[in-house]
Amino acid sequence: MTEPVLTIQGLVVGRGDDPSAEPIVRGLDLEIGPGEIACIVGESGSGKSVTSFSVMGLLPDALTARAGSIRLLGQELLGADPERLRKLRGSRMAMIFQEPMTALNPVMTIRSQLAEVVEFHGETPMSRGALDALILKTLEDMLVRDPKRVMNAYPHQLSGGQRQRVMIAMALLLSPSLLIADEPTTALDVTTQKQILGLIKSLVERRNIGVLFITHDFGVVADIADQVVVMQRGELVESGPAAKVLQSPEKAYTRLLIDSVPKGKASGETRAEAAAPVLDVRNVEMVYGRRSLFGASTTTHALKGASFTLNQGEILGVVGESGSGKSTLARCVARLATPTAGQILLMGRDISKAGQEELRLQRRYIQVVFQDPYRSLNPRLPVGRSLIEGAVNFGVPAEVAREKVRALLELVGMDTDIFDRLPHEFSGGQRQRICIARALVSEPQILIADESVSALDVTVQAQVLKLFADLRARLGLAMLFITHDLRVAAELCDRIMVMRHGEIVESGPTAGIMQHPQHDYTRALFAAAPGQERFRALATV
Template sequence: MTLLTVDSLSIALPKGADRARAVSKVSFNIEPDQIVCLVGESGSGKSMIAHALLGLLPPMVHADGGRILFEDADLLTAGAERMRSLRGAGISMIFQEPLTALNPLKKVGAQVAEAIRVHTLRLPKAEISTRVQELFEQVGLPDPARLAGAFPFQLSGGQRQRVMIAMALSNNPRLLIADEPTTALDVTTQRQILDLIRRLQRERGMGVLFITHDIGVVADIADRVVVLRQGEVVEQGAAAEVLHSPRCDYTRMLLEAVPGKGAFRHRPDAPEPLLEIKALEKTFVTRQGMFSPPRRVVAAENVCCRLDRGDTLAVVGESGSGKSTLARMILRLIEPDGGAILYCGRNVRNMNRHALRNFRRRAQIVFQDPYASLDPRLPVGESIVRGPMAFGTSRHEATAEARRWLDRVGLGPQAFGRFPHEFSGGQRQRVCIARALALKPEFLIADEAVSALDVSVQAQVLDLLSELKAEIGLSMLFITHDLRVAREIADRVVVMSRGRIVEQNETQALFERPQDPYTRRLLDAVPGREFFAGRSAPDQSQFLNGAIA
């Protein structure tokens, strides 16, 4: 029996939206023990379909046609009580942004326990606690007993996503909806999560609706693929057929936009140093309770690296390796314990307030979480213009510049007056990139700046950053968990693990001749490695070169 049938589903948007319907006459099926991937660009309606399945469409948005049959029950006409009984038990969902889906005032272990308790009222408290720790172990969280007592803000982005996955799997749902569940994860954890979902799906005969913009993930996990464009299905079929012999030009464009297939960058013969990191040290000390010993976490240990003017230095590593801490120390958003940060020969650690303010205009950062870094009360255009205005630019000039940058990052000037909640996750990240570039920096720190973007927009942003390097000599510290992106954009690559640099080299040398076992493990975990290594098309044949061939 078919587990889920989506039959001619249409979802109407309110007046003033960029189109009349979020999705129009979408149809597909999910069988038990099957993974169906929804693929498409940001704003194509993928998440709207997922929310419609659980009756979680936002106000003013409603399904105005079609049916959604789950085990022969129409979810569009089911009552509130029926939907409450299905959520979490029959159908469960992993949301795209764990920071907004988790309660910031409640420990993560208690939140997972609550999800279990809602559907198993008679289960003893001790058994629920044991179950929570088992789930945390399954999704690869270190020290489950300790992390169960942590609040969401105490976890990294990848750890929060893993908590969300544990919560979604807590009641053994028959249908799992995964909305970009691996977007914020490093490649090794991503591999663990994909293997976990595939294993659980096979063991339990569970159906999975997997939403992703990563074609590599599709190649690894999908049984069937449904390709969406602006709310309409343009192609669907068996994964092997769609990926190897796409019929639609749009599907071919998505495949061609996968990063990591171009020529390696070659650096100038006499590079000029812009940023030098010397023996940087940082240790975080936290207390778990009045009588508990302090916990020491080494985030940076004798970190030494260099960024030359006009170059891009990629910093890669697993979640918790110290990549984001390094970026924040460079801007003195976190004070180092030791070492030097030399920018144009001047130590940033010794700068006074005025000098530091001028430095931060020249050095901008794009943070990993776009929702947390945008003020939800301000239109995105206002968030962009306030930076240049703080340094003396007139409102008229700053507004024109903001509209120009919104257009360059692919949103269009009409996005100026919209609020953050009106955008998808990928679109919000593009707003943050536009905000940083509006100050015309010479040094940009990108902390997972393209991790939330679909492959086509990701390719556009990477091309844009490459253009800026040529136009204004922009230098970048590019933090990413996606080795394909690092290969595409970086002149040099630094590999970090547990606060230490384990390897750094020119990009081509590191990818073709990795020296450290940890680097080789990261390369082996790249999603879609077997699919892309086996493709004969010229546009994909150089994918990561010999690293995965």
């Protein structure tokens, strides 16, 4: 194969119902050769995903390609009939979507969903035995644990990392020539991310495929990219070989994106050491049990004797791989789940076995900011109603709650005239700020942030992290900050707690953990962080 896998020339995408409206993608040029990985980076709204959807022929009805050319192995895609595009998807080009839980069908087994790809996009029929063998082999290649069990499982029975591996397996099932990856490792922990990135690089080398990789993580870019394309507001700002763009960016916007990447440098300060503990977790355990139709039962020990304290005004980072027990710990602390054993002392009061009425009174003191702000907000409710709901539930008059919310919106950097707007009218960063304001309405003592910045682009992520630090300084909030990004934890947290298989394997001041990790697992997590060498060098410039 000598011709380019993908060639984009002068691509213009805009609203189909209003030709005079400003284009979303403006005159984009891009070429990807066989065996090459091109990374598109840029903030939310820069046109990255619209570009990928244009290639796949998956643009929403409201958008259309107004001009330009998209060629896959020399074949023009713009203007191709839907049947032709359907045959090319899966067999010649495939896409890995960012959120596997919304991309996978919740009522079909993994085996059925992968089989559909072959049935609808494969060139020749396969027997059931051959099809199962292909699915099993592909899942094994994706490093899926217990692939036979996963084949017969439903999406909700898998972890986030497992679901993403299934999505990648689905994309690669028919060995396409072009792989489009739209933020495929955003929600993955660092060790799983490293495996997936290594897998993609290996596939490029073995199969000589071209990859269009969309990401906001410059650490990932530094690890895998052959060329980098920087986009802003639909325009190509800068492009070139990865080493040149990362080390000597020509444009101020590119430098801004690079400078926004957390460098993983701990300040060495440990704050709130002398403050009183607001949370004392003692030997908390969580065991999940499941019984099959045939009477056999299985148990999962999600938490094993977890103990720690959280002081007023302190930010405690919780890091670990998917399945390490981080989110289970957060759910138990917030009493969204009842622990099997142990004590959870919230300001000296044990809430581990508290009933619903007592919990209703105590929950105002501990609030959660979840990973996905879009799923956290009711899509049918104006954000104003969502924001005042918590305060009203605790007896605050609606008008008083509205004034309180206005002050909080200013605090988190949002306009105060957004009450009547719906969640889909905001960007991801804006939605997350709204969720933070909603969590603060009840004046909590503790804020739990569960992967709350992992899906945000680097500039918005930097803004939200600064916001968290400001909120701690202004309000004296204690925070339990759950993340798989060690660079983020290093810059924000006073202490770090490392979890593995439901156990806390190491904890201590951030600087000590980062500079002198004691446990082999902690060292493995640090070694897996993307772009370490490149950004360590940049940080010293």
